[in-house]
Amino acid sequence: MSFEIFLTAIPIVLKGLWLTLLITFCAFLLGQIVALPLALLARARSRLLRWPVKTWIFFIRGSPLLVQLFIIYFGMGEVDAIRNSVFWPILREPLNCAILAVGLNSGAYSAELLRGGLRQIPVGQLEAARVLGMSGFHALTRITLPQVYRNVLPVTGNEIILVMKGSALASAVTVMEMTGAARAFVSKTYAPFEVFTVAGIIYLVIGLALSQLFRGIERATAIPSSATETS
Amino acid sequence: MLDMIWPYLPQFAAGLKLTLLVSLGSFLIAMLVAILAVPLIMSGPKLVRMFLGGYVQIVRGVPELLVIFMVFYGGTVVLSTISGSYFEVDALSAGIAALAAVAFAYLLEILRAALISIPAGQREAGQVLGLKRHQVFSRIIFPQMLMRALPGIGNQWLISLKESALVSVVGLEELMRHSVIAAGATREPMVFYLLAALIYVAITGISTFLLRQAELRLSSGKQS
Numbered sequence: 001m002s003f004e005i006f007l008t009a010i011p012i013v014l015k016g017l018w019l020t021l022l023i024t025f026c027a028f029l030l031g032q033i034v035a036l037p038l039a040l041l042a043r044a045r046s047r048l049l050r051w052p053v054k055t056w057i058f059f060i061r062g063s064p065l066l067v068q069l070f071i072i073y074f075g076m077g078e079v080d081a082i083r084n085s086v087f088w089p090i091l092r093e094p095l096n097c098a099i100l101a102v103g104l105n106s107g108a109y110s111a112e113l114l115r116g117g118l119r120q121i122p123v124g125q126l127e128a129a130r131v132l133g134m135s136g137f138h139a140l141t142r143i144t145l146p147q148v149y150r151n152v153l154p155v156t157g158n159e160i161i162l163v164m165k166g167s168a169l170a171s172a173v174t175v176m177e178m179t180g181a182a183r184a185f186v187s188k189t190y191a192p193f194e195v196f197t198v199a200g201i202i203y204l205v206i207g208l209a210l211s212q213l214f215r216g217i218e219r220a221t222a223i224p225s226s227a228t229e230t231s
Numbered sequence: 232m233l234d235m236i237w238p239y240l241p242q243f244a245a246g247l248k249l250t251l252l253v254s255l256g257s258f259l260i261a262m263l264v265a266i267l268a269v270p271l272i273m274s275g276p277k278l279v280r281m282f283l284g285g286y287v288q289i290v291r292g293v294p295e296l297l298v299i300f301m302v303f304y305g306g307t308v309v310l311s312t313i314s315g316s317y318f319e320v321d322a323l324s325a326g327i328a329a330l331a332a333v334a335f336a337y338l339l340e341i342l343r344a345a346l347i348s349i350p351a352g353q354r355e356a357g358q359v360l361g362l363k364r365h366q367v368f369s370r371i372i373f374p375q376m377l378m379r380a381l382p383g384i385g386n387q388w389l390i391s392l393k394e395s396a397l398v399s400v401v402g403l404e405e406l407m408r409h410s411v412i413a414a415g416a417t418r419e420p421m422v423f424y425l426l427a428a429l430i431y432v433a434i435t436g437i438s439t440f441l442l443r444q445a446e447l448r449l450s451s452g453k454q455s
Contacts, residue, residue: 067396
């Protein structure tokens with residue numbers, strides 16, 4: 001271990017920090033946006049709605065993130081319909097592909113979490129809401145979802161850390177986020193322990209900050225009486 | 232399209248074999264070490280407990296790819312220093328070591344949680360009945376720990392299998408690497424990456440089915 005290389009590695013790895021954070025936040029957001037419709041459709045009464053969504057989730061959860069990233073980055077470019085579409089300028093950028101791949105991946109996992117959360121809400125609550133004259137949409141947004149999201153909040157905090165770890169794969173499609181920047185510097189200095197340790201420490205710090213953030217949100221959104229009961 | 236895939240099938244079969252070897256090998260090694268380490272993290276010397284706890288926290292908090300790079304490049308540096316000349320680590324052993332290092336951290340945590348969930352009365356009852364300490368562990372605690380941990384262990388197997396694709400990045404010619412080669416040679420990435428994805432989905436699908444059977448059998452045994 002050379003302390004000197006350790007110090008010179010810090011600014012170089014930090015150059016990738018911005019991309020790591022960007023991919024993490026955008027992919028997490030995308031994942032959360034797609035997760036809710038997926039979860040609701042996976043519970044739909046019609047088999048025609050349920051089946052495609054369940055297959056989609058099964059395929060995403062059953063294959064490695066790296067394959068999904070390659071399908072989006074390398075595969076999409078070969079499809080003429082995509083090349084000629086308005087989405088091409090977006091899909092041409094490796095950064096966008098990484099966000100899309102990590103985001104869709106996280107969306108499928110989060111959908112499963114939400115589905116589990118939705119199952120826990122007693123049917124009686126929904127029936128009561130309907131009896132009180134709420135529309136189905138109203139009951140969902142006012143009764144069901146606030147409870148579901150409060151329940152899945154701890155695992156959602158876990159999910160964003162998984163997304164952060166997944167963002168390292170972006171280096172496989174030339175996006176120089178932290179892992180990619182660290183690897184490039186290792187091939188120059190030949191000091192893997194120093195450089196990767198720097199990257200590892202920064203990842204741990206981000207992870208710690210994110211879990212603190214989610215714990216804060218948990219505390220802020222907890223129902224006071226239930227919070228004192230459980231703790 | 233089948234004409235295009237056909238010539239690459241032998242390579243895909245060889246890649247699949249290597250994928251199974253890397254993921255199964257790393258998973259079994261990690262499982263074995265985790266079983267040996269779980270008594271240590273519970274009641275070993277304080278220094279050992281702190282080291283294992285810290286290891287679990289660190290490995291679970293950094294990207295798997297970073298651990299793989301660390302083992303691969305780090306292993307090369309260590310071996311080169313020892314041998315005195317450039318010595319690149321074998322991608323297969325480095326891959327297995329790296330994936331095992333990651334899976335170990337998760338499995339240790341899964342086993343620890345399962346062990347904690349077993350009521351202390353079980354151990355006390357075993358001791359009162361005259362069983363020796365190691366008998367209490369191997370006959371009473373251990374089987375229950377494995378049973379409670381089974382869903383988590385199964386889940387970790389699926390994760391290990393999918394993570395094995397990451398080793399292709401450092402050049403191990405497993406399933407993923409072969410699909411990259413075929414995609415490059417034919418300029419048909421969509422076909423070959425989808426094929427690779429399908430193979431992974433098939434293995435995880437079969438694994439999920441078998442795990443569910445095992446869980447059903449174990450839980451029915453518990454009731455009778």
